[in-house]
Amino acid sequence: MEEKLDLICILGPTASGKTALAVALAKKLNGEIISADSRQVYRGMDIGTGKDLEEYSNVPYHLIDILDAGEIYGVGQFQKDFNRVLREIKSRNRIPILCGGTGLYIQAVLQNFSHTYIPRDFALRDSLIHREYAELKQLFEGLPKAQSFNADTSTHKRLIRAIEIAKWLENNELIEEANLSIEPIIFGINLDLNTRRQNISKRLRERFDKGLIEEVQQLLDKGISADMLIFYGLEYKIITQHLQGDYSLEECFSKLEIAIHQFAKRQMTYFRKMEKDGLEIHWINQNSLTERLDFITKFVP
Structure with a gap:
């Protein structure tokens, strides 16, 4: 008997290849992607958040570029937006694929957090x-x-x-609010530490080459306050401080590289917390896209 899955979730730390895997899976299953990234919701914050929109090809995606940079977005609003988008995708008889690295957002919709x-x-x-x-x-x-x-x-x-x-x-x-009936199957990308660190450093250099510093300067030029960019954290925080004269370019890169490594570690810690809270995660240890897809097809026909 064929089982219809309500939701497929792909999570993992930064620079682990989540988007590429979600896109390949969406093409295979006639799916649509729902982003679970707390900063990709903002327009104009492209390089720093790693939107990589060209990766999506013709696969529909949601909850990216829905607000102007400078606005505030939180997990409560994400839950409302997620529920709306999930209903829309189901109405089209397509497979929803939740993809991202913001563990709190993912757990909030899968376990219906009310306190948000x-x-x-x-x-x-x-x-x-x-x-x-x-x-x-x-x-x-x-x-x-x-x-x-x-x-x-x-x-x-x-x-x-x-x-x-x-x-x-x-x-x-x-x-308690009524919630959609969700039966997720969750896959987590689990890179070994050395590979994860290499991926982060390589991608950071690529983002600097693509104009990451210029992107932050453009946001400042548009009138977004330095305090707000610092609030957004990581790339936007440290590069804003560099542009304010707090760090040299070399110091900026070094501090940012360390901060992202620490962030990835915190992401993995949160995903382990999700498991302790009752969410089963099927961990993918393979590095190639083909191997990752083969792993998922053991669970998803």
């Missing part, structure tokens, strides 16, 4: 922003509602959001 709709408390954020990570972690762990949801505390910014949620839950009750 909790409003922001800007006064609380202002009171926490300059406190050290260790101090914030201790504060969070001491809150009565800290263990009532799957908090991502991997960064200073996300830890503040976790505190915000936990404090809101002390005085409010969540109302």
Whole structure:
């Protein structure tokens, strides 16, 4: 008996070849790709976020270039957009393929996180922003509602959001929203450390050659504040600081290379957390595209 899959998910760290695999799979299965990348939603942030739109060929893709750079987009909005796009793809009788490296976004839609709709408390954020990570972690762990949801505390910014949620839950009750019935099959690209590091360094050099610094300067010239670009992190943060005179070009590249390696490590840590939270991930250890497709076809006819 043929089983119809509700959703195929392909995740992995940066520079692991997720897009190429998702595109090849979409062509094979008559699929459409839903991006799960927290920064590819912004127009004008192309090189730094690795959109590589030419890779998609004639495969339809969604949730890329939906906002102007300078705007704020979060996981709650992603959940709403994802549910809408998923319904649209299903209405066309095509296979939805969720592809990306933002683990929080992926887990939120697969496990229907309700706390993402909790409003922001800007006064609380202002009171926490300059406190050290260790101090914030201790504060969070001491809150009565800290263990009532799957908090991502991997960064200073996300830890503040976790505190915000936990404090809101002390005085409010969540109302569960109806969610689409999703039965995902999840594949994760698992590169060995040396290959992952080589891929990251090689791609970073290519992005500098393609005009990454010029892209950040153009965003600044359009009126997007340096603070906002720094908020977007990684390439946009460190290159903005370089353009402000904080780092030489050589220092900029070196700091960015280290930061991306650290980011990839955090991504893998989060994916392992997803497994502990009950999501089964079929890990792909092969490096070639053909071998990766062959692995997936063991699970997907």
